Amino acid sequence: MIKLPALFSVLILAGCASGPPPPDWQMNAKASLERATEAYLSGNTRVEVAEFARARAELARTGRADLLARAELTRCAVRVASLEFDDCPAFAALAQDAQPAERAYANYLAGRATATDATLLPNAQRQLVSGGTAAIAAMPEPLSRLVAAGVLLRSSRAEPALYAMAADTASAQGWSRPLLAWLHLQAQRAEAAADAELAARLRRRIELVLNPVKP
DSSP states (O other), X not given: OOOOOHHHHHHHTTTOSSSSOOOHHHHHHHHHHHHHHHHHHTTOHHHHHHHHHHHHHHHHXXXXXXXXXXXXXXXXXXXXXXXXXXXXXXXXXXXXXXXXXXXXXXXXXXXXXXXXXXXXXXXXXXXXXXXXXXXXXXXXXXXXXXXXXXXXXXXXXOOHHHHHHHHHHHHHHTOHHHHHHHHHHHHHHHHHTTOHHHHHHHHXXXXXXXXXXXX
């Protein structure tokens, strides 16, 4: 099962390690968020929409806007990992009732985190605010690594080594949506550099992902 970014898994699993069993809504929301995230990364939009709706419904039972805000940020983070950038409007609608840590993470996803925001972020993301590709390579979790790669690209701090690292990370997990996004970007860069051989190789990889079964 996929591991959610630290900001969200810590919150949703609070109280699970010891003490009484967590309430059903907590476990149901976590499971649906994980399934939604995996479905989106694998290119299954229909399943992602259905599972995220279930997760949101479970969290809404608590009446806590901060939980819903974190769920929406999870969804936005997965899109950043797949190079689909927007202003995270569903989070923006909840931002006034969100905690400072959620607002800091929203700024991080937008590529505009400040030094003050960094103090509120999990350690790996804190390192990235002032770091680059090397900081991403040190991240153990594949999803956090891909989100960070998207953040660097969005903030115009992407280095050449980042593109291959992100594609390799997505490939190793079988996550076709971010893999295609990074492969397309690499192919465009190769074509711009007049490297026809590399561009052709990347286009063949893209075709393999899009059409895995040949007659």
